Amino acid sequence: xxISGKRMMDLVKKLGFERLSTYESETKAAEMLCDEIRAMGLxxxxxxxxxxxxxxxxxxxxxxxxxxxxxxCTGYGFSGxxxxxxxxxxxxxxxxxxxxxxxxxxxxxxxxxxGMGVSAYESLIKAGAVGFICTSGTFRDxxxxxxxxxxxxxxxxxxxxxxxGVTIRMKDALSLIPxxxxxxxxxxxxxxxxxxxxxxxxxxxxxKYPDEIVVYTAHYDTVPFSKGYFDNSTGTAMVMELLRQxxxxxxxxxxxxxxxxxxxxxxxxxxAYVAKHEDELEKIRLCINLDMAGPILxxxxxxxxxxxxxxxxxxxxxxxxxYPMTVRQDLYSSDSIPFADKGIPGINFFxxxxxxxxxxxxxxxxxxxxxxxxxxxxxxxxxxxxxxxLNAAFFPIERKMPQNMVEKLDKYLLKKKDNK
Numbered sequence: 001x002x003i004s005g006k007r008m009m010d011l012v013k014k015l016g017f018e019r020l021s022t023y024e025s026e027t028k029a030a031e032m033l034c035d036e037i038r039a040m041g042l043x044x045x046x047x048x049x050x051x052x053x054x055x056x057x058x059x060x061x062x063x064x065x066x067x068x069x070x071x072x073c074t075g076y077g078f079s080g081x082x083x084x085x086x087x088x089x090x091x092x093x094x095x096x097x098x099x100x101x102x103x104x105x106x107x108x109x110x111x112x113x114x115g116m117g118v119s120a121y122e123s124l125i126k127a128g129a130v131g132f133i134c135t136s137g138t139f140r141d142x143x144x145x146x147x148x149x150x151x152x153x154x155x156x157x158x159x160x161x162x163x164x165g166v167t168i169r170m171k172d173a174l175s176l177i178p179x180x181x182x183x184x185x186x187x188x189x190x191x192x193x194x195x196x197x198x199x200x201x202x203x204x205x206x207x208k209y210p211d212e213i214v215v216y217t218a219h220y221d222t223v224p225f226s227k228g229y230f231d232n233s234t235g236t237a238m239v240m241e242l243l244r245q246x247x248x249x250x251x252x253x254x255x256x257x258x259x260x261x262x263x264x265x266x267x268x269x270x271x272a273y274v275a276k277h278e279d280e281l282e283k284i285r286l287c288i289n290l291d292m293a294g295p296i297l298x299x300x301x302x303x304x305x306x307x308x309x310x311x312x313x314x315x316x317x318x319x320x321x322x323y324p325m326t327v328r329q330d331l332y333s334s335d336s337i338p339f340a341d342k343g344i345p346g347i348n349f350f351x352x353x354x355x356x357x358x359x360x361x362x363x364x365x366x367x368x369x370x371x372x373x374x375x376x377x378x379x380x381x382x383x384x385x386x387x388x389x390l391n392a393a394f395f396p397i398e399r400k401m402p403q404n405m406v407e408k409l410d411k412y413l414l415k416k417k418d419n420k
Contacts, residue, residue, distance in 0.1 A: 001248055003379050005372030008237035011036065012294070012375075015233040016367065019222045021262040022053040022195035029220050030198040033259050036240055037202050040247055045201040049272035051262045053195035054078055054152065058187060061133065061166050063176070064088060065183035071176065073133075073166040075188045076116070077152030080162030087164060088185035089130050093177055102127040109133065109184045113173065115151060118414060122160045131186045132165040135173045147225040147363055154266050156414050164188045197221075197261040199269045202243055208252040212395055213283045214386070215256045216242055217270060217335040218290045219263030222365075229367040230353070231360040232263075235290035238379045245383060251390035253285075260335045270335035274342060281339075285399050287346040288386065289336035293378045294370040297354035300325035300378060303332040305409075306345030307402055314347070314385070323381055331408050341409050343401045349382050 019029040030046065037044040059075035062068065090108045094101045097112075097120045106128030112120075113135045124132060136149035149167055164186050168176075200220075206212065218235035222228030236259060243257045260269030274281065302325065304311045314327045331337065336346030351374065358369045389396060401409075410416045 001245065003241055003245065003376050003383060005374075005376030008234075008241050008375045008379065009370070009372040011237040011240060012229055012233040012367065012370065015220065015236065016227045016229055018224065018227060019220060020224060021221050021265045021268070022051050022197050026197060026221050026261055030200050030259070030261065033200045033220065033236070033240070037200070037243070040244055042202050042243075042247060047199045047201060047273065047276060048196045049199070049269070049276070050194040051197040051265060051268045052078060052152075052192075054190050054192045056188070056190045058189040059166060060187040061168065062185040063091070063181045063183070064185050065181070067179065067181075069176075071168050071172050072148065073168045074148050074150045075190060076165035076167065077150070077190065078158060078162075078192055079153050079165045079188065080192075081189055082162065083131060083164035083186045083188040086185050086187040087131050088183065091181045091184040097123045105129045109186060111173070113170070116153070116157070116165065118156045121153070121157045121163070125161045125163060129163060132163060133184070133186070134165065134167050135170045136167045137170045139170055139174055141169065141171060150224040152265070197269060199261055199273055200259040201256065203254065203256045204243070204246045204250050206252050206254040206390075207250050209395075210254050211283050212285050213254045213256055214286045214288065214390060215258055215284055215339070216288050216290065217258045217260055219260040219269060219335055221261055221264050223264050223361045225363050226361055226365045228365055229370060230295065230358055230365050231292050234292060234294040234370065234375060235350075238290045238293060238375065238382070241379055242383060242386070251387065253390045253395070255390065258335075263335055267335055267337055270338045274338040281342050281344065284339065284344050285395055286389065286397055287336045287339040287344050288382070289332065289334050289346060289348045290382070291332070291334040291348065291350055292360070293349070293351040294375040295351055295353035295358055296369060296371045296374055297357045298351045298374075299354070300381070301350050301352050302327045303330045303348040304328070304346070305331055305336055305340040305348070305401075305405055307398055307400060310345060310347070310397055313396070317385055317388070318381075321384070329405070331405070331412055333412070337409065337412065340401060340405065341413060343399065345397055345399065345401065349378065351378050
């Protein structure tokens with residue numbers, strides 16, 4: 001059975017709705033994936049895990065001096081309820097997070113541009129700020145054509161404490177700061193806890209080496225406001241197509257397909273899988289992660305989180321068959337990371353969209369920039385390369401993580417502090 005771009009695009013279209021971690025929409029998507037797998041004659045395994053869940057009940061940002069103005073905002077998830085009844089304080093704009101920027105922010109509500117990194121958050125806590133305001137979007141955004149970003153703090157943030165925060169539009173910030181506000185009030189009330197998220201798993205046993213396993217991963221959740229066609233219905237559809245191919249033609253080694261939930265919340269699905277299967281990880285020889293493909297305009301890419309020799313092998317192969325692409329040794333911020341952290345090499349295949357031809361993490365992640373032909377092209381290459389690995393006389397990829405990748409992983413996972 002040939003790889004079908006149309007079949008993949010049909011699944012991309014089916015998944016064309018907001019699929020938020022821990023919400024009913026993510027559960028609906030997981031059930032759809034299970035139905036696709038059962039239609040092949042296979043029975044999926046669903047592994048449920050707890051992920052952080054919040055619901056904002058009340059959020060408001062008010063400038064109270066020297067004038068009054070209420071500014072549209074979204075609340076930062078998991079930033080606590082210290083501002084449930086409102087926190088009012090002096091307003092200060094800071095341009096950075098160096099000690100000189102923070103020397104006089106104690107007891108104040110701090111405004112800055114951009115999002116909230118972990119080191120910056122820790123610095124605000126230590127400096128004694130009582131709240132924060134950050135920005136989303138650009139000066140070009142039109143109200144009717146853009147959404148105000150909804151952000152969350154993660155565990156690495158909140159281990160330093162909880163500080164109430166909100167996000168406002170960049171356009172509002174540009175009109176606000178020239179008016180020199182001196183005092184502001186943040187009101188933020190939310191329900192915080194945990195709820196179920198899901199990994200959907202299917203497996204084809206190897207015909208000769210069943211204890212040598214290659215896993216294929218793709219996340220199926222989205223961020224708020226996004227239907228996630230490019231990020232990552234495309235990767236999900238590709239993994240489903242590869243499952244279909246290997247179901248009809250089982251390879252010599254076992255292939256396991258993991259559709260990960262809650263990736264957008266910090267790779268929580270793949271982290272949960274690795275934690276649950278700690279005793280079995282020694283059998284996993286390689287992780288192939290598929291995250292974003294199919295744009296009409298773009299470039300075929302592969303980020304290798306493993307030995308440089310694997311980059312050379314991929315480079316030799318794409319040159320041998322005349323398939324233009326770029327291969328580099330690096331991390332890719334997706335579900336191969338937790339596997340790599342356990343010493344399992346990862347190849348992250350993706351098609352990088354041409355600059356200006358796409359957007360992700362917004363309402364503008366649309367299907368119009370994708371094509372069945374492009375999806376089929378990338379999937380055919382991955383299948384062709386996979387066949388060589390899965391049916392090799394001896395497994396050709398060393399299960400080893402070089403030191404330069406270990407150091408990058410440690411920084412990414414914040415095992416080592418990187419103030420940048």
